[in-house]
Amino acid sequence: MRFSLNREALLKPLQQVVGVVERRQTLPVLSNLLVHVGPDGVSFTGTDLEVEMVARTAAEDLVEGEVTIPARKLFDICRALPDGVRVKIEQNGERVAVNAGRSRFTLATLPASEFPTIDNIELVERVTLPEATLKDLMSRTAFAMANQDVRYYLNGLLLDLRDQALRCVATDGHRLALAETKLEAEISARRQIIIPRKGVLELQGLFEAGDGTVDLEFGRNHLRLRRGGVTFTSKLIDGRFPDYEAVIPIGADKDVRVSREELRSALQRAAILSNEKYRGVKLEVSPNKLRIVAHNPEQEEAVEELEARTGVAELSVGFNVNYLMDALAALGGEEILLSLRDAQSSCLLRKVDSDDTRHVIMPLRL
Amino acid sequence: MRKIIHIDMDAFYASVEQRDDPSLRGKPVVVAWRGQRSVVCAASYEARVYGVRSAMPALRAERLCPDAIFVPPDFTRYRAVSRQIREIFLGHTDLVEPLSLDEAYLDVTTPRSDLGSATAIARRIREQIRETTALTASAGVAPNKFLAKIASDWNKPDGLFVIKPEAVEAFLTPLPVGRIPGVGKVMDGKLAALGLRTMGDLRGWTVEALEQAFGRYGRRLHELARGIDLHRVMPDRPVQSISAEDTFATDLALEALEAPIRELAPKVWAATRKTDRIGRTVVLKLKTNDFRILTRSFTPGHVLRSEEELVDIALALRERVTLPASTRYRLVGVGMANFREADEVAPQGALFDA
Numbered sequence: 136m137r138f139s140l141n142r143e144a145l146l147k148p149l150q151q152v153v154g155v156v157e158r159r160q161t162l163p164v165l166s167n168l169l170v171h172v173g174p175d176g177v178s179f180t181g182t183d184l185e186v187e188m189v190a191r192t193a194a195e196d197l198v199e200g201e202v203t204i205p206a207r208k209l210f211d212i213c214r215a216l217p218d219g220v221r222v223k224i225e226q227n228g229e230r231v232a233v234n235a236g237r238s239r240f241t242l243a244t245l246p247a248s249e250f251p252t253i254d255n256i257e258l259v260e261r262v263t264l265p266e267a268t269l270k271d272l273m274s275r276t277a278f279a280m281a282n283q284d285v286r287y288y289l290n291g292l293l294l295d296l297r298d299q300a301l302r303c304v305a306t307d308g309h310r311l312a313l314a315e316t317k318l319e320a321e322i323s324a325r326r327q328i329i330i331p332r333k334g335v336l337e338l339q340g341l342f343e344a345g346d347g348t349v350d351l352e353f354g355r356n357h358l359r360l361r362r363g364g365v366t367f368t369s370k371l372i373d374g375r376f377p378d379y380e381a382v383i384p385i386g387a388d389k390d391v392r393v394s395r396e397e398l399r400s401a402l403q404r405a406a407i408l409s410n411e412k413y414r415g416v417k418l419e420v421s422p423n424k425l426r427i428v429a430h431n432p433e434q435e436e437a438v439e440e441l442e443a444r445t446g447v448a449e450l451s452v453g454f455n456v457n458y459l460m461d462a463l464a465a466l467g468g469e470e471i472l473l474s475l476r477d478a479q480s481s482c483l484l485r486k487v488d489s490d491d492t493r494h495v496i497m498p499l500r501l
Numbered sequence: 502m503r504k505i506i507h508i509d510m511d512a513f514y515a516s517v518e519q520r521d522d523p524s525l526r527g528k529p530v531v532v533a534w535r536g537q538r539s540v541v542c543a544a545s546y547e548a549r550v551y552g553v554r555s556a557m558p559a560l561r562a563e564r565l566c567p568d569a570i571f572v573p574p575d576f577t578r579y580r581a582v583s584r585q586i587r588e589i590f591l592g593h594t595d596l597v598e599p600l601s602l603d604e605a606y607l608d609v610t611t612p613r614s615d616l617g618s619a620t621a622i623a624r625r626i627r628e629q630i631r632e633t634t635a636l637t638a639s640a641g642v643a644p645n646k647f648l649a650k651i652a653s654d655w656n657k658p659d660g661l662f663v664i665k666p667e668a669v670e671a672f673l674t675p676l677p678v679g680r681i682p683g684v685g686k687v688m689d690g691k692l693a694a695l696g697l698r699t700m701g702d703l704r705g706w707t708v709e710a711l712e713q714a715f716g717r718y719g720r721r722l723h724e725l726a727r728g729i730d731l732h733r734v735m736p737d738r739p740v741q742s743i744s745a746e747d748t749f750a751t752d753l754a755l756e757a758l759e760a761p762i763r764e765l766a767p768k769v770w771a772a773t774r775k776t777d778r779i780g781r782t783v784v785l786k787l788k789t790n791d792f793r794i795l796t797r798s799f800t801p802g803h804v805l806r807s808e809e810e811l812v813d814i815a816l817a818l819r820e821r822v823t824l825p826a827s828t829r830y831r832l833v834g835v836g837m838a839n840f841r842e843a844d845e846v847a848p849q850g851a852l853f854d855a
Contacts, residue, residue, distance in 0.1 A: 306852060308851055308852055308853055309849050309850070309851065309852060310852070311852055377852075377853045382852045382853065413848055413849070415848070430806060432774065432806075434807060453848075455849060479850070481850070481852065495852065497849065497850035497851060497852050498850050499848050499849050499850065500848040500849075500850065
């Protein structure tokens with residue numbers, strides 16, 4: 136196995152795959168990258184057995200073959216090399232030599248046969264959509280994923296393929312984020328898959344600005360996405376996502392229209408004096424007025440008042456201010472609509488003119 | 502000056518076994534698992550006569566006392582008894598520091614029970630243990646933990662020994678240094694090599710000389726030789742309740758309790774701020790001039806946020822007292838109870854039912 140290329144051409148694929156490699160590993164080979172040289176170039180594969188990332192690049196001076204090399208070390212070396220230097224990587228028995236300018240490194244290897252790869256994902260559905268759209272859907276929802284929740288099916292992002300639309304849904308059990316887009320092509324059947332949290336974060340790191348499209352391949356137990364020279368594959372969470380539609384409030388008829396930016400900055404200020412643990416703020420609605428009140432255990436108080444379009448006579452509901460701010464950031468747009476019912480019921484946030492993105496937040500009993 | 506009681510159950514595991522199996526009574530019983538490397542968990546006093554001791558290899562115990570009956574330990578039963586005695590302790594004070602299933606320090610400087618003296622409390626605890634568990638305990642009463650521990654061992658088994666503050670020096674002077682809890686054979690040997698056999702000998706040394714010889718422990722020896730031990734009884738129990746109460750010089754009517762309640766609540770509130778746990782319930786306690794105790798409590802739907810809220814609820818709880826208006830009260834207490842871990846209180850609503 137041998138290939139040569141300049142440092143920048145090597146650094147980019149390494150950057151794309153090294154994040155998948157966990158620092159602590161149960162299997163030694165999982166700290167390595169699989170380096171495969173074929174007739175057209177070289178591919179690098181990193182995996183943690185859940186998420187696999189393959190990045191390809193062209194190279195010269197090829198001798199076909201494959202071997203695994205310590206991921207972190209190869210990446211760190213490459214990163215520290217001077218700009219524009221030519222790098223030659225060559226296998227010599229059980230070692231790999233990395234030559235660049237006047238630097239020489241010899242790295243240990245493990246056989247490629249020990250490296251677990253995901254080959255056939257048993258494709259059941261393929262969806263093509265603009266990369267910018269997918270990126271947008273995910274960024275409007277992924278923040279609401281649970282982290283290390285015992286309800287393991289919440290530690291990920293739901294892709295709900297239905298009625299010519301793709302929905303992304305995430306919830307940590309206290310708040311829920313939903314974003315959807317219409318699809319051009321037919322879909323064969325409704326499908327729900329849950330991408331694990333790490334897969335979501337890796338995938339988000341992969342998106343680039345531009346107007347290209349991406350193919351989402353729904354496998355029986357995997358999701359695969361090809362983008363440029365990179366193939367991302369993630370195992371799916373084997374579990375049932377809760378019936379999220381049931382928690383999107385329908386009886387919340389106390390509407391409050393308010394400027395998103397004004398509300399966001401008012402919350403940001405009030406948050407300073409909210410309880411550090413519960414992050415509680417109280418929203419007090421009265422005709423054409425929204426008051427935000429925060430207290431902390433030291434008895435300090437913040438009161439913010441802003442204009443709002445509402446006919447609600449009187450209503451006071453507590454919320455975790457972080458949840459509100461997350462939702463406002465993800466919503467975008469000028470004006471937003473808060474739909475409330477009472478102090479015990481969830482609140483629905485969306486844009487005034489669109490239902491594409493919806494956020495549901497449960498109140499805090501203050 | 503603090504009042505400390507050290508309670509130590511007598512041959513605890515072995516006694517539980519003898520209690521529960523009459524055929525073991527009066528016989529040398531060794532509680533230990535069978536096995537080459539097993540050690541003795543406990544030995545009945547009948548077995549101790551033969552030199553059998555806790556922590557000794559079981560094989561050695563068998564050699565010393567071939568007639569001993571070996572019983573495997575059953576911690577479920579020991580733990581159940583331990584809970585019973587813990588409850589007894591807590592009836593006398595909140596400041597209980599359990600050292601193991603069968604041993605605890607109690608700080609009874611301001612006891613819950615009004616038995617008059619720490620000695621009376623220790624006597625009462627021993628009675629209660631005998632009544633509820635049919636087991637015996639030895640107790641030591643002293644001004645600090647170090648002396649209380651030595652005292653409980655003094656008249657063991659089934660004994661009580663009190664070291665009064667004024668008797669400390671006389672008690673310690675002839676005491677062999679080996680009696681200091683934690684001083685084992687090695688340390689004893691080192692002390693003996695320097696001619697230090699009794700606490701009196703130890704007292705003849707300056708702190709510098711002892712530090713020179715024993716490092717940091719030298720300072721501790723210097724203090725112990727003088728009967729000084731500042732270690733506090735550290736209750737390991739998470740906070741269950743916090744309260745403050747006040748007995749009046751002259752008995753008061755219900756309406757007149759507002760002032761003392763307003764004085765007590767801030768103390769309680771301040772104390773609740775020092776724990777991570779959250780009290781859910783506000784308690785008002787009253788004692789009438791004929792010594793009837795009544796409590797009224799209220800658990801609001803949210804976590805209390807301020808001292809004012811506590812005061813308001815405590816004052817309002819008076820309305821739930823239905824004794825005749827002529828009743829006079831000699832004591833009022835304000836407290837918070839029903840403490841939970843902050844996470845358990847979970848004021849955040851959930852989208853999906855758990």
